[in-house]
Amino acid sequence: MDAQGQESFREFVAGRSSALLKTAVLLSGGDRHAAEDLLQNALIKAAGRWHRIDEPEAYVRQVLYRQQISRWRLKWRRREVSVAELPEEGTDDGDGAAAAELRLVMRGALARLTARQRTVLVLRYFEDLPEADVARILGCSVGTVRSTTHRSLARLRALAPELAALGPADAEREPSRDYSPVEVRP
Amino acid sequence: MNVDELVRDALREQAAGPMPLPSGFADRVLAVRRRRRNRTIAGAAAVTALAVGLSVPALSGGGEDVRPASEMNKSDIIAHPHQSPPRDMIAAGDTALAAFYVRENDKQSNGDVISKRVYGLLDQKTGKYRKTRWAFLDVAPGMRTAAVLEDELPARRIGLLDMITGKVDRWIPVEHGVAGVAFSSDGEKLVATTYSKNPDRNFADHPQNINGKDVPGPLPSRTGFSVVDVDSGKEDWHRAPYWKDETGWSANARDDFEFSHDDQYVYADIPMDPGREYYDLEGNKTGIPAAEKHVSWAEAGLSPDGKLVGGDFAGDGDEISSEIVDSRTGKRITTVPGQQLLAWADNKRLIAWGCDPERCNGKNEFRNQLLLITIGSDKVVQLSDFRKASDDYPGRWVPLFTERRS
Structure with a gap:
């Protein structure tokens, strides 16, 4: 250079x-x-x-x-x-505090996902990219993106029982049957 | 709230607010990249060395993630008009003073005298010149690496010194003793001039008469030159004995080779016309390449674009000036107020020994300093103070210039 x-x-x-x-x-x-x-x-x-x-x-x-x-x-x-220590389970002194607490719980759970699971969620929900774009970026099929998203969200619930009460995401309502392995181009 | 909404909120919250990187992150990236590339090159070098039976330690290429001082200060002109010998880096345009040296006589018990060099080499960590005791050195373009030779010459290996750490990264063993090294303009090759005796040693049993007195004299012994591939350490040696006239007289013991402007030939100065003798890189003696036909003995030589030649002294009376010559026709184009043209800073400016006319009024040619002069302009910039000795460097210092960007 x-x-x-x-x-x-x-x-x-x-x-x-x-x-x-x-x-x-x-x-x-x-x-x-x-x-x-x-x-x-x-x-x-x-x-x-x-x-x-x-x-x-x-x-x-x-x-x-x-x-x-x-x-x-x-x-x-x-x-x-x-990760930042999770807050002690405390009194629910308002919706704002409860929401902030949930976000922290979620952050802790995200940190415990595999890199692949976290990457797919970052692309889908932080970058707000459609599944097709995520598939193109990662060099895999749309089905793989869909199934990984589904399993990642399920894993989050499993990691943090506090999230059990949350409603299902769209991706969870229509589980994909595509369980093909992730393909990454070199 | 759905789980995906919470994922979105949590991610956005985590990414909220400024997230500054450590300062100099880009330079850290560039330094790591350089180091990895150098490791790759050194890896290739080690494989080649193995194939030819040499031992080449790994090249660390910078040692630490430190930017060279010459990259930290990119000012067009870095002048120290109150320093002589210089202490801090001097540079102008694309060229920098990479090192300088003074001569120091070292008397031997047998009566011989070795005229040693004491170098001030740019320390790329500090941007200052550091006194070193290498017997000979040359600095590669970009000023990250110097090729160094140890006492006593001729040396049996060439060191590649990291100018940031000040340490030798690799040694390249050579088959024929070497007493001079010079880099090609791309830094990929070295021409190593080979001798059978130390060209800096004056021999008591080979006296010369100076002012009616016999003193130890030089003994010409040049045997040839090696073209050394810096990456692989592979060398090709060619016989090229020292120049002598028909009576057997030879002017110098040291007749080092350098690369031509286009790196296609090597040449050494000779004391008779045409002033230089050229060889191709296969060791065949050739004529003067057309592009260098009008190059004089002035060190500046061809301008970077090859169109002009920094010529010889052209002063008349008290006037101190040198000529600039058209490299194609050999005709004088103009003169510049420099006493001795040393190096091109770019295609329009040169670094020269001279004296700011306002301070010298044309008197005393030995009272000189490094100047930056511009073709077609009377403007002169003092780059150093007037040349004088110091305790560390007891003698008149001689500059070595190198392209400061690789």
Whole structure:
């Protein structure tokens, strides 16, 4: 990479790193150090082909997602995830507090999903992408996205009994019969 | 509330608010990338070395995630007009003062005298010149690596020194003793000049008469040159004995080779016209490449685009100036207020020994400093103070310039 390329790369990182780090933190289940590693590796890949990338942010995001999936597939040693301590079960002093408490419980449960499950949920519910787009990004079938979403939500309920009272998501109402393995293009 | 709504809310809450990265994250990424690439290169080098029976330690390529000082300060002109010898990095345009040296005579018990170099080499961690005791060195373009030779010359291995850590990352063993090294303009090759004796040693049993007095004299011993592939450590040696006239007289003991402007040839200066002798990289003696036909003895040589030549002294009377020549026709295009043209900063500016006309008024050519001069302009920028010795560097310092960006 020449000096000009390095300059534009630095500008991109300075301008977009906060947004990208947020995604990386979510993908890492709240582990900030793992998120920085994830983002660093994605940016290294982007730097290697900087002059050939038209949409750097889209490229880096795609690498972030796929890296997560690949890490899972390759059975890389899973990092111990430290999460904020769950609040003691206390009195319900209002709807706001109860909702905040539920969000924290959910955050803890999300951190305990597999990387693949969490990635699919981040794409579906944080990025608000349709199943077809998630499938394209992850290089798998729509059926796989649907079944993974379904199983991930079920797993969340299993991990946190506090979530049992919640209504089913759309994805849970029509369970997919597609249990094909995740296919990730290299 | 549905479970998917809670997932959405929890994720958004977790991502809310600013999430700044550590400062310098982009540079950390670039440094790690460089290091990984270098590891890959070193891996390939190790495999090749194994194949040819050499031992090449891994190249760490930076050692730490530290940006070189030359990348931290990218100012077009970095001048220290009150420093001589320089303490802090000097640079202009694409070129920087990568190192300098002074000579120090080291008398031996047998009466020989070795004229040693004491180098000030740019420390890329601090941006300052650090005194080193290498017998000889050259700095690669980009100023991350220096090729170094140990005492006593000729050396049996070439060190690749990391200019951030100050340590040798790899040693390249050589079959023929080497006393001079020079990088190609892409930094991928080295030309190593081979000698049978130390070209910096003056021999008591080979005296020369200076001012009516016999003193130890030099002994020409150049045997040839090796073209060394920096990545693999592979070398190709070619015989190229020292120049001598028909009576057997030779001017210098040291006649080092350097790469031509296009890296296709190597050349060494000779004391007779045409001033240089050229060899191709297979070791065949050739004529002067057309592009270098009008290159003079001035060190600046061809401009980066190859269109101009930094020429010889062209002053008249008290005037101190040098000529700029059209590389195609050899005709003088203009003159510039420099006494000795040393290096091109870019296609329009040169670094030269000289004296700011406002301070010198054309007097005393030995009172000189590094100047940045611009073709077609009277404007002169002082890059260093007037050349003088210091306790650390007892002598007139000689600059070594390198392209500061790789």
